[in-house]
Amino acid sequence: MTFLSYVINGVSLGSIYAIIALGYTMVYGIAKMLNFAHGDVIMVGAYICFYAVSRFALPPLLGIVLAMLVCTVLGVVIERLAYKPLRSAPSLAVLITAIGMSYFLQNMAQLLWTANPKVFPTAAIFGDKTGLGLFGGSLKISYVTIVTIVTCLVIMVGLTLFTRSTKMGKAMRACSEDKGAAQLMGINVNLTISVTFAIGSALAAIAGVLLCSAYPNLVPTTGSMPGIKAFTAAVFGGIGSIPGALLGGLLLGVIEIFARAYISTQLSDAIVFAVLIVVLLVKPAGLLGRQVREKV
Numbered sequence: 001m002t003f004l005s006y007v008i009n010g011v012s013l014g015s016i017y018a019i020i021a022l023g024y025t026m027v028y029g030i031a032k033m034l035n036f037a038h039g040d041v042i043m044v045g046a047y048i049c050f051y052a053v054s055r056f057a058l059p060p061l062l063g064i065v066l067a068m069l070v071c072t073v074l075g076v077v078i079e080r081l082a083y084k085p086l087r088s089a090p091s092l093a094v095l096i097t098a099i100g101m102s103y104f105l106q107n108m109a110q111l112l113w114t115a116n117p118k119v120f121p122t123a124a125i126f127g128d129k130t131g132l133g134l135f136g137g138s139l140k141i142s143y144v145t146i147v148t149i150v151t152c153l154v155i156m157v158g159l160t161l162f163t164r165s166t167k168m169g170k171a172m173r174a175c176s177e178d179k180g181a182a183q184l185m186g187i188n189v190n191l192t193i194s195v196t197f198a199i200g201s202a203l204a205a206i207a208g209v210l211l212c213s214a215y216p217n218l219v220p221t222t223g224s225m226p227g228i229k230a231f232t233a234a235v236f237g238g239i240g241s242i243p244g245a246l247l248g249g250l251l252l253g254v255i256e257i258f259a260r261a262y263i264s265t266q267l268s269d270a271i272v273f274a275v276l277i278v279v280l281l282v283k284p285a286g287l288l289g290r291q292v293r294e295k296v
Contacts, residue, residue, distance in 0.1 A: 005139060006261050007254065012145040012214065014253020015152035019207040020230030021237070021245040022159065023200030029176045029240035030196050033083055036098040038204060039227015040105035041078075045071045045205030046120065046212040046222060047113055053121050060125040067205040075201025076194050084190070102224075109220035117219050120212035144213045151210065155203060156246050163242065168195055176240065225269075229256075232276050238289025247287055 023038045045067040052063035082101050086094050126143045163169035171192045174182040183189050211226055212218050229252060237248025255275055259268040279287065 006257050008141060008145060010254030010257035011250055012148045012253070013257060014233075014250035015148045016207055016211050016214070016226070016249075017230045017233045017252050018152055018246045018249025019155060019203050019210070020226060021234040021249050022155070022242065023204050024231050024234040025237075025239050025241060025245045026172075026196050026200050028234070030172055031083070031087070031175075031193050033087075033094050034098060034231070035078075035083070035197075035200075036095070036227070036231075037078060037082075037101035037105055038200065039223035039225075039230070040102050040109075041071050041074060041201050041204040042208035042211065042223035042227060043109060043218075043220060044074060044105065044208070046208035046218055047109060048205070049125075049209050050118060050120055050212070050218055051113075053124050063125075064206070064209055067209060068202045071201040071205035071208075072198045075197040075204075078201075079194055079197040084193075106220045106224070113220070115220060117217050120216040120218050122213045122216050125209070125213060144210070148210045148214065151206065152246070152249075155206070156242065159199075160242055168192070172196060229269075229272065232273065235286055236276050236279060238286030241286070241288045244286055244288035251287075 020038070020042060023041075024035065027033055027035045027038075048067040048070045049063045052058045052066050053060055058066070078101060082097050083094065086097060122144065126147065132141045132143075132146070163172055171182065171187045172195075174185065174187055175189055175192050179189050182192075207226075207230075208223065212222065230249065233248035233252040234245050235248070236252060237244030237246070252272060256268050256272050259271040263271060283289070
């Protein structure tokens with residue numbers, strides 16, 4: 001039962017990574033930008049939900065919706081102010097800007113909410129019950145774990161249907177293939193990229209709530225390491241691929257939990273990145289990524 005418990009915990013953690021990785025993979029797939037401030041949007045969403053539920057006594061669902069709205073607006077503002085003027089700039093300039101935006105959000109959070117750790121109100125959101133007992137109570141699954149896994153699956157299915165069946169989804173796919181050609185066909189590229197940032201940021205808010213519900217310590221740097229690991233998951237699965245984000249996130253979560261349990265808690269992060277290096281040596285585009293040939 002211990003082994004099965006580790007698998008479930010790994011899938012739960014991997015589901016959070018997968019939801020975060022979607023923000024990276026969508027933005028890179030369409031705008032060809034690495035939004036390293038995405039992890040800090042997670043932190044902002046967690047803080048908004050924390051204050052909405054703990055300080056203003058709003059219903060948990062309303063707190064989560066409010067966090068999604070704030071993060072959606074924040075994502076669009078970041079794209080318009082920081083990234084839109086740099087679309088034709090060298091990739092290094094975009095990367096430096098993204099890192100600068102990440103530190104800006106962290107320091108703003110510290111000024112607004114202080115650096116003191118806050119305990120996320122998991123019980124207020126998911127109730128006081130410990131969870132479900134299986135196999136005669138020998139295996140317990142928390143409600144946070146169940147909700148996290150189900151939410152990840154629903155988001156993945158919904159996002160896949162959105163990109164395949166809706167007009168905006170098809171516009172996103174067209175921009176991903178060739179922004180210039182898409183613009184010639186009448187697609188509003190600026191609007192499409194803004195919608196992509198908005199969706200990714202809204203998902204970041206959900207991921208922030210789920211992450212802090214499972215690991216209740218909330219500080220201004222809460223989103224930094226999960227953001228880096230989610231980016232690793234996106235690269236692992238094949239950045240630009242929605243199924244790749246899911247696969248990469250789940251594998252990364254399972255590997256991390258098993259590394260903590262059977263090898264070393266201190267070395268778990270190093271093992272995760274070592275596995276990424278090995279995979280990229282064999283498949284440079286990631287597990288489900290496409291190898292793009294460039295004309296010279």
